[in-house]
Amino acid sequence: MRNLASIRYEDSSNENCRGRLWIVLGGLYVIILCGGILAAVILSLALPGTKKNVGPRIGNGITVAGGNRKGSLPDQLNDPHGFFVDNQSNIYVADTNNHRIVQWLPDAKYGIIVAGGNGPGSKQNQLRYPSDIWIDRYNNMYIADPGNRRVQLWTSGATSGQTVFNVTDGWSSSDYYSLYVDEVNQEIYIAARSAGQIFRYTLGSRMGVLVADGFGRGNGSHQFNYQRRFTVDRQGKIYVADKFNHRIQKWSRIYSTTQTIPTAKVETIAGITGKNGSNLNQLYNPTDVILDLLAKNIYIADYGNARVIRLPANLADSKREGVVVLNPISVNDLKNVSAILDDLLKSYDRYHRPTYGGEPDKIIVNIYVRSMSGISELDMEYSFDCFFRQRWTDTRLIYNTTSVMNYTSLPVSFQMFSKIWKPDTYFYNGQRSYIHSVPHVNRFFRIATDGTILYSQRLTIRASCIMNLRNLPLDTQHCTLLIGSFAYNSEETIYEWSNKTAVDLQNNLIMNQFSLIDATVGSRILIRENRTRSIIYVVFAFRRHVGYFLLQLYIPCVLIVFLSWVGLWLNREATNDRINLGVTTILTLIFVIIEGKKDLPKVPYITALDCFLAVCFIFVFSTLFEFAIVHYYTKARTGDLNENMRDLEDYVIRDDGTNADEHDISRNDVHLVYRPSLAPTPSINSRTSEKKSYKCYRNIRCKPAYSAFQGRALKNIFYSNSESKIDIFSRTMYPVAFFIFNFIYWAYYLHASQQQSKGEKE
Numbered sequence: 001m002r003n004l005a006s007i008r009y010e011d012s013s014n015e016n017c018r019g020r021l022w023i024v025l026g027g028l029y030v031i032i033l034c035g036g037i038l039a040a041v042i043l044s045l046a047l048p049g050t051k052k053n054v055g056p057r058i059g060n061g062i063t064v065a066g067g068n069r070k071g072s073l074p075d076q077l078n079d080p081h082g083f084f085v086d087n088q089s090n091i092y093v094a095d096t097n098n099h100r101i102v103q104w105l106p107d108a109k110y111g112i113i114v115a116g117g118n119g120p121g122s123k124q125n126q127l128r129y130p131s132d133i134w135i136d137r138y139n140n141m142y143i144a145d146p147g148n149r150r151v152q153l154w155t156s157g158a159t160s161g162q163t164v165f166n167v168t169d170g171w172s173s174s175d176y177y178s179l180y181v182d183e184v185n186q187e188i189y190i191a192a193r194s195a196g197q198i199f200r201y202t203l204g205s206r207m208g209v210l211v212a213d214g215f216g217r218g219n220g221s222h223q224f225n226y227q228r229r230f231t232v233d234r235q236g237k238i239y240v241a242d243k244f245n246h247r248i249q250k251w252s253r254i255y256s257t258t259q260t261i262p263t264a265k266v267e268t269i270a271g272i273t274g275k276n277g278s279n280l281n282q283l284y285n286p287t288d289v290i291l292d293l294l295a296k297n298i299y300i301a302d303y304g305n306a307r308v309i310r311l312p313a314n315l316a317d318s319k320r321e322g323v324v325v326l327n328p329i330s331v332n333d334l335k336n337v338s339a340i341l342d343d344l345l346k347s348y349d350r351y352h353r354p355t356y357g358g359e360p361d362k363i364i365v366n367i368y369v370r371s372m373s374g375i376s377e378l379d380m381e382y383s384f385d386c387f388f389r390q391r392w393t394d395t396r397l398i399y400n401t402t403s404v405m406n407y408t409s410l411p412v413s414f415q416m417f418s419k420i421w422k423p424d425t426y427f428y429n430g431q432r433s434y435i436h437s438v439p440h441v442n443r444f445f446r447i448a449t450d451g452t453i454l455y456s457q458r459l460t461i462r463a464s465c466i467m468n469l470r471n472l473p474l475d476t477q478h479c480t481l482l483i484g485s486f487a488y489n490s491e492e493t494i495y496e497w498s499n500k501t502a503v504d505l506q507n508n509l510i511m512n513q514f515s516l517i518d519a520t521v522g523s524r525i526l527i528r529e530n531r532t533r534s535i536i537y538v539v540f541a542f543r544r545h546v547g548y549f550l551l552q553l554y555i556p557c558v559l560i561v562f563l564s565w566v567g568l569w570l571n572r573e574a575t576n577d578r579i580n581l582g583v584t585t586i587l588t589l590i591f592v593i594i595e596g597k598k599d600l601p602k603v604p605y606i607t608a609l610d611c612f613l614a615v616c617f618i619f620v621f622s623t624l625f626e627f628a629i630v631h632y633y634t635k636a637r638t639g640d641l642n643e644n645m646r647d648l649e650d651y652v653i654r655d656d657g658t659n660a661d662e663h664d665i666s667r668n669d670v671h672l673v674y675r676p677s678l679a680p681t682p683s684i685n686s687r688t689s690e691k692k693s694y695k696c697y698r699n700i701r702c703k704p705a706y707s708a709f710q711g712r713a714l715k716n717i718f719y720s721n722s723e724s725k726i727d728i729f730s731r732t733m734y735p736v737a738f739f740i741f742n743f744i745y746w747a748y749y750l751h752a753s754q755q756q757s758k759g760e761k762e
Helices: 331-344 547-569 575-597 608-632 686-692 704-717 725-761
Strands: 016-024 027-034 037-044 062-066 080-085 091-095 100-104 112-116 132-135 141-145 150-154 162-166 177-182 187-192 197-202 208-213 227-232 238-242 247-254 263-271 286-291 297-302 307-312 323-328 361-376 381-393 409-411 425-427 443-448 452-464 476-485 493-497 503-505 514-528 531-544 670-674 694-698
Touching: 062 091, 062 100, 080 132, 091 132, 091 141, 112 141, 112 150, 132 177, 141 177, 177 227, 187 208, 187 227, 208 238, 208 247, 208 263, 238 286, 238 297, 247 286, 263 286, 263 297, 361 476, 361 514, 361 531, 381 531, 452 476, 476 493, 476 514, 476 725, 493 514, 493 531, 503 514, 547 575, 547 608, 547 725, 575 608, 608 725
Parallel strands: 227 286, 361 493, 361 503
Antiparallel strands: 016 027, 027 037, 037 062, 080 091, 091 100, 100 112, 132 141, 141 150, 150 162, 177 187, 187 197, 197 208, 227 238, 238 247, 247 263, 286 297, 297 307, 307 323, 361 381, 381 452, 409 443, 425 476, 443 452, 476 531, 514 531, 670 694
16 A cells, blocks of 8 residues: 555645545545645545446545644644555554644544654654654554654654664755655665655665666656655566656666666656646646556556546556546535535425425335355344445435536535435344444445435345255255335335346355355335335345265265164174174264254254155164064074084094093193083082083094094084075165165255245246
């Protein structure tokens, strides 16, 4: 951002005033510095690449600082020269003859001294005729202090400053200095109006480099004739307003292979040297120049023609024709307009409609939707940020075009707005709507010559929306906004949509869970308590994004169903494994369902999501139930050894093949092996049975001749009935059934979603 222009204004005392412009985030501030007053005109600018174009504009100002004659009181200024506007619309003013820097907050009646204010002097807490100011991103102030021939730095909240550097000896202490701070390259540019020179200082260095020198006054290519303000682009190119040569110069640093010090290349990029005029390729005493935020266009303060010119920064010399973007109104013109408006209000009755006793008043409405804040299914409401514009005609406010310099419409203050009739528009299904008021109340009010009134507000509208969630999350919601009069019936006021763009949507409007696919407008007559009301409405169609539900619910549930089928491939004897798997999948699915539905409303009907989750739960639960059936039909003693193994005697096989007698075994050559009984012992004496279950064996091995006997024994040890026919059938039945369900589910609900969208829209 950078101050742009100085435009001549004259008040009733014919005192010359200075006007300068400031670009902040695409907005153009026109600041008028006139003795003890700062007035401002704010103009919206179109950035490069946008379709919106700013044509010639007529602007009138509001007092933003001072305005109470010259003086040193908190609500006064005395010959202000420089200023700075930050991103919060705070204005910092170099109050030159009061030797101080004053901060004016938006809508403030009094200024706050933030630097100086201790009388003229050379101490660190004093200033002498400060002429310019710059605020960096850390709220540090750089102040041009020409009376002390220095530049001071005042940190945020400091009570005194520190000298950054002293200017060159050739500059006068009675001159006016201009500042430009390049925060990216940590450089400060400073210019003296009369000296015709610009120096560049690196932060931390007290030695400057001369980057632009007029070599004395003149109209040569490297000369200035009363150089005023300047600006610098990111490549270090300097754009200078050469006032009395009626041109804008661009100074570039050129390096060659034989030079270690760059030479200056100077180009005239606007105006015709030595020739003033009012054509679009001419300038008349330009006093300031600035680049826009993207460095694509330059804006020039054409002092003599009292206008602001815009032209591309890279145009060739033969095509340097600018576009007028602002024609300010002089103080005398404003007084003339005020007198006309006062005359219109003399016999005006704001308590009656413009067509009282006759035809109904027509209220033309259009909406520009800036953003959709959100849609709440729990509260059944939605909200959006918009410019809400109303237009109506009041023939009592018709005025003569020639009496106000052929202006087609006049922006007037809201003091007058409170004195005229206005429609009592309200939103029938509104909930908690409000107008934006930071940093100022976001609204404006204009009166055209034919009495047509334009009233625009920036609103955030929150309205109720009855939602049908049966197809959730494959649903399309239609939310309606009803607009009409609170008190007047259809015989008194009629609401209509604008024919051009009733509802305009901002490009690339993005929402988290929905896409705004359409906005349909209409009108109707509402009958309420035997009275008819004129109603207009807009229906916003929102299509829900399915991706969130696929990732958070559908895919996890499908995977859990697949996991539950793993038990179908486990042996039915693995009772613990299959029960643990079944219970785990059921509990996991319940957790996923609870987490996924906690932010959704508890509606009395089944949604598409409920249907899918319920079927997934049935599939998971049925796998556990299927194992219970398999386990029930398992043969008796499944998992135990066969009956034949109970009577199997333990043999001790020697190397010679003979059976050994237990009594022949030496105690030193034996070890005890615990062999539990394979069948219940019919003996009453349990201790005797337990003793018989212990056998003593030598460390011997089996001969190959007995391998067949061993194979038969091991075969009989295997469990019986390890694979169930029910499991085999379920391995096919479950996937096929789940696939059929998904095919029917998605086909049905996708079709139902389309039918819901068409049906509600009609």
